[in-house]
């Protein structure tokens with residue numbers, strides 16, 4: 001049972017509001033891409049991704065589920081994802097993956113992405129500990145699934161420690177989140193209704209949603225019974241993080257090039273270089 005401490009991101013808990021007036025228009029849910037494909041676009045390698053892409057129009061959401069696998073929560077989460085035809089990304093602890101590799105294998109076999117969350121949920125570490133936490137977790141994932149992990153989420157969302165520096169050096173995109181279910185909050189982590197409300201409050205396209213399955217999070221698993229079907233009914237599709245990144249890249253590539261910023265050093269309007 002993981003007793004790992006939990007992520008917190010002060011000041012970013014969404015205001016739980018569920019109003020019919022703000023419901024998005026109906027649209028059919030259609031499969032997007034191959035969720036078994038864990039490849040990420042080159043443009044996101046080594047990048048820290050902590051926000052959705054503003055203006056991205058597609059109704060895609062990335063559920064991310066941290067700290068597992070756990071024999072109590074993860075099977076329930078997997079069952080609900082299967083039931084609703086949704087895909088998610090599990091950021092696993094290497095330590096837990098070494099104890100319950102079959103759950104990691106099952107997640108991958110059922111079309112979910114498995115990413116690295118560290119071996120033992122460390123916050124601060126030496127460069128030697130960083131190597132162990134990154135490489136050993138990658139090895140556990142590869143051993144269980146036959147695939148190399150391609151995405152990394154730092155414990156607590158810390159991006160300045162040796163672990164995150166190493167992950168970036170090795171090309172992993174660092175995946176934070178844009179919407180927290182707040183399912184580690186002592187006030188609500190046992191309350192599936194509140195956890196669900198934190199997510200179903202009108203997400204924006206491309207939101208990366210933070211949840212947990214590291215043991216003791218059965219309410220989060222149960223919240224999926226509300227989150228997934230209610231949002232699917234409004235046309236939202238649940239994809240893996242690599243699928244979302246590929247959809248972003250596709251959309252970004254189709255945008256017209258941005259005009260260069262004014263040449264402020266020149267100071268004068270007439271000194272601006274013409275737009276190419």
Ligand SMILES: [Zn+2]
Pocket residue numbers: 005006007066067117121155156
């Ligand atoms: Zn965590």
